[in-house]
Amino acid sequence: MRRYSLRYSLSDIQRQYAEETYQRAASFDKGVRESNPDIAQNIANISKAYPTIPKEILPYVALSGVTAEDQLALDLANRSAEVIARKNAENIVTNVNWGKRGVQLGFLGLDAVFQNISRGFKSSVVAAQQTGRSVPGVVAAATLGGLAETVLPGQGETTANFLNNVYGGGVGTQFKAARDRYGKNEFRLALDQIKKGKPLNLGTGFIPKSLDLKQTQVFLDETRRGKSEAEAYQAASDRYGMPITQLYDKREDAYKYISFIA
Numbered sequence: 001m002r003r004y005s006l007r008y009s010l011s012d013i014q015r016q017y018a019e020e021t022y023q024r025a026a027s028f029d030k031g032v033r034e035s036n037p038d039i040a041q042n043i044a045n046i047s048k049a050y051p052t053i054p055k056e057i058l059p060y061v062a063l064s065g066v067t068a069e070d071q072l073a074l075d076l077a078n079r080s081a082e083v084i085a086r087k088n089a090e091n092i093v094t095n096v097n098w099g100k101r102g103v104q105l106g107f108l109g110l111d112a113v114f115q116n117i118s119r120g121f122k123s124s125v126v127a128a129q130q131t132g133r134s135v136p137g138v139v140a141a142a143t144l145g146g147l148a149e150t151v152l153p154g155q156g157e158t159t160a161n162f163l164n165n166v167y168g169g170g171v172g173t174q175f176k177a178a179r180d181r182y183g184k185n186e187f188r189l190a191l192d193q194i195k196k197g198k199p200l201n202l203g204t205g206f207i208p209k210s211l212d213l214k215q216t217q218v219f220l221d222e223t224r225r226g227k228s229e230a231e232a233y234q235a236a237s238d239r240y241g242m243p244i245t246q247l248y249d250k251r252e253d254a255y256k257y258i259s260f261i262a
Helices: 010-034 037-049 058-063 071-091 098-131 135-149 157-167 171-182 186-195 217-224 229-240 244-252
Strands: none
Touching (some): 071 217, 098 171, 098 244, 135 171, 157 171, 171 244
């Protein structure tokens, strides 16, 4: 009886692995060469023209040859906008029950103390660096001035006057300008909205997190009607309420100051 067997030498196995490695490298090189600047620019153009198209599918759309001027890109954008709008209509509600609203406001009230301290500290650092004064000295003086405001409540005027008297050179003026730019804490912003009878946008969870107005149905509808982004944003704000937590976070980054590590 004849027996058949397969025999591979070490050199055969090495050649096989070398061939497979070469094929993988050639495939990778082809992909790199095909991902040229034109495709990258096409992705950027589509993303800019149709921001509702999910970022995950943009490379596939561009690689398929679709451009921002094609009808297919517009169809994809409209379909994506409809999906987002339907999701918002079903799931996003800023009017929560009184129990959850109470918890949200409670968290804002607790954060208000620390936000006020943070605002005063950052304002004094900004004032010191903009006037060339000692940062630790101005911070310490602002702290003393802030103690007086516990007796004479104000919007930073007492601290600003104290700094001007101690340092001169407009240190207190810079402190007041920085503090005003940082604005009110989240709790005060929420109270202002309540007093004005406007919707309170603190999200739908117990932890306050405002709804992103650019992801709302109203914003999408208004932009599709040809309204500018600012007009669409205002319409969404009127409907859902000002994004309090986002606004506060944005103001927190109003100034860029230098920090020193000992």
